[in-house]
Amino acid sequence: MWIALAINGVLLAAAIVGGILTGSLALLADAGHLLSDLGAITLALFAVAIAARPAGPRRTFGFQRTEVLAALANGVTLVAIGVAIVIAAIGRLSDPPDVEGVGVVVLGVVGLAGNLAATWVLARGGRDDLNLQGVLRHSLADALGSIGVVVSGTVILTTDWLLIDPLASLVIAALILASSWRLISEPVNVLMESAPEGIDPEAVGREICSLEHVRAVHELHLWTVTSGFNALAAHVVVAQGADRDLVRRTAEVMLGERFGVEHTTLQMEEEAGEELLEVGRTVEAR
Numbered sequence: 441m442w443i444a445l446a447i448n449g450v451l452l453a454a455a456i457v458g459g460i461l462t463g464s465l466a467l468l469a470d471a472g473h474l475l476s477d478l479g480a481i482t483l484a485l486f487a488v489a490i491a492a493r494p495a496g497p498r499r500t501f502g503f504q505r506t507e508v509l510a511a512l513a514n515g516v517t518l519v520a521i522g523v524a525i526v527i528a529a530i531g532r533l534s535d536p537p538d539v540e541g542v543g544v545v546v547l548g549v550v551g552l553a554g555n556l557a558a559t560w561v562l563a564r565g566g567r568d569d570l571n572l573q574g575v576l577r578h579s580l581a582d583a584l585g586s587i588g589v590v591v592s593g594t595v596i597l598t599t600d601w602l603l604i605d606p607l608a609s610l611v612i613a614a615l616i617l618a619s620s621w622r623l624i625s626e627p628v629n630v631l632m633e634s635a636p637e638g639i640d641p642e643a644v645g646r647e648i649c650s651l652e653h654v655r656a657v658h659e660l661h662l663w664t665v666t667s668g669f670n671a672l673a674a675h676v677v678v679a680q681g682a683d684r685d686l687v688r689r690t691a692e693v694m695l696g697e698r699f700g701v702e703h704t705t706l707q708m709e710e711e712a713g714e715e716l717l718e719v720g721r722t723v724e725a726r
Contacts, residue, residue, distance in 0.1 A: 441488075441575060444558040445481045448474055448579075451554045458547035462540035465532055467547060467589055469525045469609045474551075476521050477558075477578045480514040484575045491666070504666040508627045511574035515623030518578065522616035525609055532606035539605050544593030552586035559583050573667075574623050581619040585612040633663035636670045639699055647698060648674065648691055653682035655711045662701070673705040684708040 455471035458464070487510035495502035562576040592608035595601055626637075635641050645657045660674040672695060678687050688706050695701045 441481050441485055441562070441572070443561045444575065444579060445478065445485070447554050447558040447561075448477045448481065448582075451551050451582075452478060454547055454550060458543055462543040462547070464539045464544045464589070464592070465528060465605055465609045467544055469528070469585065469612050472521050472525065474582060476514075476517050477575075477582055479517065480575050480578045483510045483513060484572065486510070501665050504669065505630070507666055508630045511623060512627035512631070514574040514578065515620045515627065518581070518616050518620035518623065522613045522620065525613035525616070529606040529609035529613065532609075533603070536602035536606055539593075539596050539602055541593045541595075541597030541600075544605075545590055545597060546593075548586055548589035548593050552583060552590060555579060555583035555586050577619045577623055581616050584615045588612045588615075630664045630666070633661075635662045636664045639670065639701070644672070644695070644699060644701075645674075647694060648676060651687065651690055651694065653679045653687050654691075655679055659707075665703070669703065670699075670701045671703040671705075672701045673707075675707045675709055677709045677711055680711050682710075684710070 452471060452474040455467055455474055459467035459471055484507075487506045490503045490506040493503050559576065559579040559582075562572065562579055588608040588611050592604050595604040629637070639662060641660060641662045644662060645660050648654060648657045648660075654676060656677040658675050658677070660672070662670070662672050664670050676687070676691065678684055685708075688708050691706055692704050695704055
């Protein structure tokens with residue numbers, strides 16, 4: 441992320457100066473996205489530092505969800521930038537200003553090369569890190585935006601069709617908004633403590649029930665604390681006389697190997713005897 445931060449800083453300066461000199465909204469739109477990239481990377485680096493702080497009596501999971509909040513903030517920022525570009529582009533559709541095509545193409549190519557380099561560096565990081573994935577999506581959208589800038593400049597240079605500049609800006613805005621969707625939905629799912637993507641709670645329950653001596657599972661909760669940190673809590677009913685500690689350890693190993701869930705809280709309950717069930721039926725009848 442530090443490498444990507446340096447690359448984006450240079451590209452931002454070039455895009456702002458180039459956008460002003462050439463009069464290209466597409467370049468300025470790309471500059472706006474680059475500015476959001478700088479903010480996103482800075483926020484992500486800050487979140488990583490905060491998340492590394494140890495847990496305490498009040499925050500027993502520490503500050504690990506700071507990374508999730510940073511990813512959500514980056515997604516909301518992308519939406520705001522996309523909307524701003526759409527508004528500016530619509531205003532230019534009726535009266536597109538003169539744009540210097542050569543400068544747009546040159547700066548677009550430079551921006552594309554830099555964005556591809558930054559994206560390649562970021563893509564080498566952890567695929568399950570939601571915070572890093574947020575920064576990567578910013579960078580990837582920037583690379584796609586740079587392609588739009590190159591196309592816009594080329595069309596202006598060859599045909600003198602100035603309307604392509606705001607149209608390219610609308611395409612860039614659409615790419616930005618599309619890349620923001622998952623960046624918003626995934627952190628919201630984590631904050632709402634939804635089941636981790638790719639893990640079916642019903643399948644988890646069936647696997648636990650398939651273990652020897654397990655009779656039933658209830659109060660099963662499966663959620664994500666932060667990227668790569670899934671947790672599970674459940675009540676497991678075992679047969680009378682069964683070694684509950686052995687069943688629990690077997691379940692923990694299975695959950696780790698089968699579903700990648702290492703943090704578990706399993707409350708082991710012994711199956712009720714016939715006499716207790718009779719008492720229950722009597723109470724229900726009354």
